[in-house]
Amino acid sequence: MLRKSRGKIYISFDIWTSPNGYALVGIVSHFVDDDYQVRAILLGIREVYGEHSGENVGQTVVDVIREFQTESELGAFVLDNAGNNDTAVRYILNELELHVTHEEEHCRLRCLGHIINLAAQDFIFGQNSEKWLREHAAIEDSADIEDLQRSWVSQGIIGHIQNLISLIRSSP
Incomplete structure (x- = not known):
């Protein structure tokens, strides 16, 4: 389904630590399928080993992208505002050798829902x-x-x- 995408494949991911201490990253693809339907598909939930650095998160995402063989179809990354996500995108672009075709500042998008949530929390609390x-x-x-x-x-x-x-x- 991903390889039949009608355009670029956009990726979102987020890291979460479970109550039992496992660091997990969820990776979701967003694309238009061959029937022109917008799709969001969970590609994986993977454990991140070591610290929550951008490099560690980025390597986990790279492994999933390679598993699905979607490197050449990648568009932008939609992520929350955590600083390690900047590092993760930079790592992914370098690791997949996409830094020539993808400018970091143009393919790292901020999640509007996250921004609104942070603003609402500051307003309320x-x-x-x-x-x-x-x-x-x-x-x-x-x-x-x-x-x-x-x-x-x-x-x-x-x-x-x-x-x-x-x-x-x-x-x-």
Whole structure:
């Protein structure tokens, strides 16, 4: 299906660490098939060994691209704003010898959904939203209801609304 694509194949990938400590990268292709239907297909979920560096992530993506033999059809990469993704794209282009036909700044696209999500989090939770969300996730994991409610209250009116909704949902 990929080889019958009517145009370039665009790749998105993201790394995630599972609760048991495995670093996994999901790799998805986006393309128009031979019936002119837009497709998004999961190419693989692979473990990334070592640190979450751009080189390690990039090598994992390169292995999948080579497995599907789609090097010559590659278009752009749509990724979140993590700095290691810049390094990963640079690594992929060099490893696949595409740096001649693909300019890094033109084939590394930022995910608009991720940008909107970050902006909404900062709007709702303040400028330190990532820090608060990490701390809040740890409290959620502990399942301490009182600590959870205090955490939400620290966020002002949004937190009070969250607690009210939680109370309503838990009422019989």
